[in-house]
Every structure is written in C-alpha cells, then in structure tokens.
Amino acid sequence: MREAGLHALRAELAALLPELADRMDAIRDWRDVHFLSVESSRIPTWHREGLLAIGDAAHVMSPIGGVGINYAIQDAVAAANLLAGPLLAGNLTRAHLAAVQRRRRLPTWFIQTVQALVQRQLVARALRDEPFRLPWPARIAPALPRLRDLPAWLVGWGIRPERVRHVVVDSQ
Ligand SMILES: Cc1cc2nc3c(=O)[nH]c(=O)nc-3n(C[C@H](O)[C@H](O)[C@H](O)COP(=O)(O)OP(=O)(O)OC[C@H]3O[C@@H](n4cnc5c(N)ncnc54)[C@H](O)[C@@H]3O)c2cc1C
Numbered sequence: 517m518r519e520a521g522l523h524a525l526r527a528e529l530a531a532l533l534p535e536l537a538d539r540m541d542a543i544r545d546w547r548d549v550h551f552l553s554v555e556s557s558r559i560p561t562w563h564r565e566g567l568l569a570i571g572d573a574a575h576v577m578s579p580i581g582g583v584g585i586n587y588a589i590q591d592a593v594a595a596a597n598l599l600a601g602p603l604l605a606g607n608l609t610r611a612h613l614a615a616v617q618r619r620r621r622l623p624t625w626f627i628q629t630v631q632a633l634v635q636r637q638l639v640a641r642a643l644r645d646e647p648f649r650l651p652w653p654a655r656i657a658p659a660l661p662r663l664r665d666l667p668a669w670l671v672g673w674g675i676r677p678e679r680v681r682h683v684v685v686d687s688q
Contacts, residue, residue, distance in 0.1 A: 518546065525549070554578055556628050556635075558621075563613035570595055570616070575624045580631040580639065581671050587624060593678040594619050623676040630670070 517525055522543060530537035543549060556578040562569045571588030578584075595616045602608040641648040649655075657663040 522546065556631055558624060558628070562617040562620075563610060565610055568595060568599075568613045568616060570620070574617070574620075575628065577628070578631045578635065580634050581627070583627055583631075583671050583674075586672065586674065587620075587627065590623070590674060590676075590678040591616070591620050593680055597678070597681045619676070623674045626675050627670070 522545065526540040526543055529543075530540050555576045558575040559569060559573075562574040570591035572584065574591065575587070577587060598615050598619065599608060599612055602612045637651065638648060653663070657666070
C-alpha cells in the first residue's frame with residue numbers, strides 16, 4: 517500500500533466509502549494512517565505469585581464474533597467467584613489463581629478455535645476475493661431454529677457461562 521502511495525489509498529477508501537469521499541484530503545500523510553495488528557493467542561500461565569491475568573491480558577481476542585468483552589467479563593466473574601472467599605478469609609494462594617485459569621481455559625480455547633476457523637474459511641478468502649461456500653451446518657442452520665440460535669448463544673454465553681455467586685461475609 518505504501519508503495520502504491522497515499523493517492524491510491526485515498527482512491528480505494530473513497531470507492532469503499534463513497535459517503536466519505538469528499539473528506540479523503542484529511543489523510544495528509546502516512547502518520548494519519550494507523551495499522552491495527554489483530555492477534556488471537558493465549559499465554560501459557562495466567563498467574564504468578566500475587567498476579568492474575570484475565571481478559572485480553574491472558575488471551576488476546578480477534579474481533580471476529582465480537583466476543584472479547586464477553587470473555588473478559590466472564591473471566592472477571594469467575595475470578596470473583598473463586599477468589600472472593602479466600603481473599604476475605606486471608607488465605608489466598610497461587611492454587612486459587614490457578615483454579616481461575618483451569619476454569620476459563622477451555623471456553624477460551626474453544627472460542628479462539630472457532631474464530632480461527634471463521635478467519636481461515638471466510639474472512640481470509642473474502643479478503644483475497646476468492647469464492648467461498650458456507651460449510652453445510654451454516655447453510656442448513658437457518659431452517660432449524662435450535663441450530664440457528666446456537667451461534668448467538670455461543671457468542672453471548674460461551675460453553676461455560678458464568679454467573680455471579682454471592683459471598684456471605686461474616687461481620688462478626
Ligand atoms: C479491532 C477490534 C475490534 C473488536 N471488537 C469487539 C467487539 O465488537 N465486541 C467485543 O466483545 N470485543 C471486541 N474486540 C475485543 C475486545 O476489545 C477485547 O477482547 C476486550 O476489550 C478485552 O477487555 P480487557 O478488559 O481484557 O482489556 P482492555 O479492554 O484492553 O482493557 C485494558 C485496559 O488497561 C489499560 N492499561 C494498560 N496498561 C495499563 C497500565 N500500565 N496501567 C493502567 N492501565 C493500563 C488500558 O488502557 C485499557 O483501558 C475487538 C478487538 C479489536 C482489536
């Protein structure tokens with residue numbers, strides 16, 4: 517893109533976004549153009565003594581499906597449920613932090629695998645202008661209400677939904 521020059525970038529953007537075509541002069545030089553690197557990965561260990569990584573700090577999410585915020589919040593809920601008791605009792609250990617990773621590792625791996633599949637099968641092909649056909653479950657899903665709702669359910673809740681548990685605080 518840089519080799520083709522700013523002029524070519526402005527022309528391409530104007531073709532993609534005709535409603536903004538009259539404002540392409542606002543891109544004056546390459547410093548006005550920001551490259552967003554997108555990653556999908558997990559760190560192997562989410563905890564150290566006195567430290568717990570959750571959300572993107574533990575597993576950077578691709579924007580596919582718009583699930584990153586859900587997973588970050590679910591990690592936080594799981595952490596609150598698992599750690600509030602030991603914190604209140606003053607006996608928190610690294611084993612409690614490891615329990616948060618154990619609980620959230622599988623749902624995170626699952627959704628990142630789905631995102632990688634969508635990236636490879638749909639997004640990458642669309643960006644290369646290659647023809648693609650939806651896989652058969654996606655083609656028949658609209659006709660089957662239960663299957664049709666599944667992707668939205670998986671994005672909204674994931675394979676391990678989290679709910680806030682109440683911690684009873686002994687005021688004595
Ligand atoms: C292009 C793109 C689009 C996306 N779209 C969606 C979407 O539509 N829906 C969705 O659910 N997810 C989406 N995601 C993913 C989502 O943004 C993340 O998964 C989510 O924000 C992770 O939340 P978090 O709280 O873990 O981290 P963050 O939201 O990154 O929060 C971390 C915070 O810590 C702050 N911080 C960093 N260092 C320090 C420091 N040293 N001291 C103090 N504060 C610090 C940062 O400023 C930031 O506010 C998208 C991601 C990308 C890249």
